[in-house]
Amino acid sequence: MSVLRAAASLTGLLMGVLLTADPAGATQTHGAPEGLYVHQIAHLFFIVSMGTLEFWLRQRNLVREQGWKYIQLAAILFILWNLGAMTVHFMDEHLDLLGIRKVGFWRIHIDSLPGHFGLALLYYLLKLDHLLCVPAMYFLYRGLRRLLAEAEAESAGESPP
Amino acid sequence: MTASFVPILLVDVAGSLGMILLAFLCLRLALRLRLLAPTNIIWTYLLWLCYALSIFAVSRSAGHILKQLLLMTGHAAIWAEIRPYSGAVNSFSFMVVGAVTLFFERSWQIYQQISKDKQALQVAHAQLLDLNQNLESRVRERTMALTLSEAKYRRIFEGSRDMVAVVDGEGRILDLNPAGHRLLSPAAAPSVAGKIDFKCYLAQRRDWEQLTAALRGAGAVSSLELDLVLPDGSARRTLLSGSLAEGPQGEPPTIHLMIKDIEQQRRMREQMAQAEKLASIGELSAGVAHEINNPLGIILGYTQLMLRGERPETERFQDLKTIEKHVRHCQSIIGDLLSFARSSPPQRGPVDIHPLIDEVLQFMQYQGDLAQIEIHKIYDDHIAPLHLDAKKIKQVLINLIMNASYAMGKRGTLTLTTRRDPAGGHMILDVADTGCGIHPKDLARIFDPFFTTKPTDQGTGLGLSVSYGIIKNHGGDIRVASRAGQGTTFSILLPLSPAAGDASDAGAEKADGS
Numbered sequence: 001m002s003v004l005r006a007a008a009s010l011t012g013l014l015m016g017v018l019l020t021a022d023p024a025g026a027t028q029t030h031g032a033p034e035g036l037y038v039h040q041i042a043h044l045f046f047i048v049s050m051g052t053l054e055f056w057l058r059q060r061n062l063v064r065e066q067g068w069k070y071i072q073l074a075a076i077l078f079i080l081w082n083l084g085a086m087t088v089h090f091m092d093e094h095l096d097l098l099g100i101r102k103v104g105f106w107r108i109h110i111d112s113l114p115g116h117f118g119l120a121l122l123y124y125l126l127k128l129d130h131l132l133c134v135p136a137m138y139f140l141y142r143g144l145r146r147l148l149a150e151a152e153a154e155s156a157g158e159s160p161p
Numbered sequence: 162m163t164a165s166f167v168p169i170l171l172v173d174v175a176g177s178l179g180m181i182l183l184a185f186l187c188l189r190l191a192l193r194l195r196l197l198a199p200t201n202i203i204w205t206y207l208l209w210l211c212y213a214l215s216i217f218a219v220s221r222s223a224g225h226i227l228k229q230l231l232l233m234t235g236h237a238a239i240w241a242e243i244r245p246y247s248g249a250v251n252s253f254s255f256m257v258v259g260a261v262t263l264f265f266e267r268s269w270q271i272y273q274q275i276s277k278d279k280q281a282l283q284v285a286h287a288q289l290l291d292l293n294q295n296l297e298s299r300v301r302e303r304t305m306a307l308t309l310s311e312a313k314y315r316r317i318f319e320g321s322r323d324m325v326a327v328v329d330g331e332g333r334i335l336d337l338n339p340a341g342h343r344l345l346s347p348a349a350a351p352s353v354a355g356k357i358d359f360k361c362y363l364a365q366r367r368d369w370e371q372l373t374a375a376l377r378g379a380g381a382v383s384s385l386e387l388d389l390v391l392p393d394g395s396a397r398r399t400l401l402s403g404s405l406a407e408g409p410q411g412e413p414p415t416i417h418l419m420i421k422d423i424e425q426q427r428r429m430r431e432q433m434a435q436a437e438k439l440a441s442i443g444e445l446s447a448g449v450a451h452e453i454n455n456p457l458g459i460i461l462g463y464t465q466l467m468l469r470g471e472r473p474e475t476e477r478f479q480d481l482k483t484i485e486k487h488v489r490h491c492q493s494i495i496g497d498l499l500s501f502a503r504s505s506p507p508q509r510g511p512v513d514i515h516p517l518i519d520e521v522l523q524f525m526q527y528q529g530d531l532a533q534i535e536i537h538k539i540y541d542d543h544i545a546p547l548h549l550d551a552k553k554i555k556q557v558l559i560n561l562i563m564n565a566s567y568a569m570g571k572r573g574t575l576t577l578t579t580r581r582d583p584a585g586g587h588m589i590l591d592v593a594d595t596g597c598g599i600h601p602k603d604l605a606r607i608f609d610p611f612f613t614t615k616p617t618d619q620g621t622g623l624g625l626s627v628s629y630g631i632i633k634n635h636g637g638d639i640r641v642a643s644r645a646g647q648g649t650t651f652s653i654l655l656p657l658s659p660a661a662g663d664a665s666d667a668g669a670e671k672a673d674g675s
Contacts, residue, residue, distance in 0.1 A: 148193055
């Protein structure tokens with residue numbers, strides 16, 4: 001009997017919510033900051049996954065092999081790149097910290113709060129993020145090439161080069 | 162801070178192009194790896210990682226290049242339209258990279274377990290396949306090996322000349338080899354629930370307790386001398402070895418016994434001891450007889466000289482006659498002792514044994530010694546004439562037949578049997594009576610000089626000693642088997658070939674000469 005009573009109560013509550021709801025509340029609107037948050041969370045997820053990969057490679061002792069060592073370096077560089085990218089995104093969205101404007105065609109001016117010149121310099125350097133992600137991709141390429149060579153040698157019954 | 166925009170532009174554009182190029186190169190390598198081993202989960206992971214990074218590289222790099230171009234050409238509004246899409250794809254590609262990597266760690270563990278299970282299954286499959294393919298031949302080989310082993314041990318069990326028996330803790334015989342059947346004659350023994358009780362064969366019931374106690378203590382016994390009593394009442398000396406065997410599947414322990422019949426050896430030992438004893442007595446007797454014989458001869462000579470000068474009716478003549486009679490009696494005893502000691506060689510000639518026996522029997526019947534005795538003669542007609550001293554052999558026969566007659570009293574059966582020794586080389590003459598038999602304690606002494614069970618005035622105790630000496634002097638042997646109350650059998654063994662007897666003569670002459 002108590003179960004039937006609880007079920008009836010729950011049904012009544014649900015009906016009440018549905019019948020009295022504002023039509024505009026059926027779906028949530030997503031404003032501009034959500035895209036940034038999702039992107040930053042994606043970067044964070046990328047960092048966690050690369051950290052997991054690095055941990056797994058150490059745990060399995062695979063880093064003793066040259067191919068996996070390259071892949072480990074790639075994971076570390078990707079982590080650094082993600083950290084840098086997250087920082088730049090943060091700075092871009094907080095205009096009260098820095099102000100960026102073009103001065104002519106080939107020059108830019110970065111305004112910073114007095115005594116925070118370092119922030120401007122950091123922003124400038126972090127804008128060169130390809131200096132981290134391209135080497136990361138390169139080490140991934142080297143690692144894969146090494147692993148492929150070893151796998152091919154193994155399948156051919158030879159010792160790896 | 163004012164700085165050049167060129168480095169940012171160059172690094173952005175060149176880096177973007179490099180990212181695209183490297184991403185596709187990585188994808189190509191990952192595809193090749195995947196092709197090498199399509200089921201390898203690591204290569205699968207790397208392929209998915211490269212897919213995601215390629216999407217990311219294309220989306221981001223193309224976006225960056227486009228951004229730079231649009232901004233430089235003053236189309237910032239267009240870029241503002243495109244930017245959210247590029248950012249969303251970038252976020253998506255990051256998510257894919259993260260998801261693939263995190264799921265890969267879990268998938269790897271599952272894959273490892275599956276690989277182990279797969280290997281175990283492959284091993285088990287190979288073993289099962291091998292077993293299935295070779296089961297029949299293996300069963301055949303094992304069966305053959307088992308059969309051969311069983312046959313080998315069965316041959317040992319069946320072929321053993323000694324008794325082998327398996328008995329339970331209560332002494333019931335569970336298995337018995339043919340030698341055991343021959344020894345124990347279990348068909349004639351009492352059985353309980355179809356099982357023969359080994360304990361009933363033991364002469365001493367306490368032997369079983371001692372045997373089981375020793376087996377429980379040490380697990381085995383060896384060379385234990387035991388007397389068995391067979392269903393026909395005869396006793397056998399045996400040498401027993403045994404061990405306690407635990408059941409392979411927890412059955413009650415059984416006792417494995419190996420029993421060697423050493424009755425024959427025991428008898429031989431006794432006979433050898435008897436022969437040595439008699440030989441020692443013989444040497445002593447011969448020495449004493451020689452020493453006494455000469456003075457007796459002198460006494461007899463002087464007595465006879467004195468008799469010549471005496472008239473027969475005088476008292477002195479009667480006294481001298483008494484002396485002469487006793488001296489002659491002493492000489493007779495001395496003669497018997499010398500015969501026992503085999504100091505004089507027999508006068509041999511070819512003798513047909515059967516007429517000789519008949520002659521002795523006729524003489525004895527004529528004397529009336531065998532009036533009420535039934536006589537059976539079982540002769541082996543194939544026995545050739547022997548090389549014997551007929552007179553001395555007659556003396557032996559008379560001694561034995563007189564003893565038999567005395568043992569049987571008024572009635573009885575006397576059986577004389579001649580036969581060839583199965584081993585060859587000897588003729589055996591059995592003189593068997595149905596008399597009172599000889600007590601076991603007297604058996605070892607019957608050939609001793611002066612040993613007699615007769616009253617003092619009925620025997621000197623030299624008859625069997627003399628007979629023993631005569632037979633030994635012929636290179637033969639004399640044996641006795643007797644059971645108290647049932648009769649006695651004397652067996653005389655005489656060599657069939659003259660050479661064996663002659664060798665014995667030489668020994669006798671040598672002994673006499675010394």
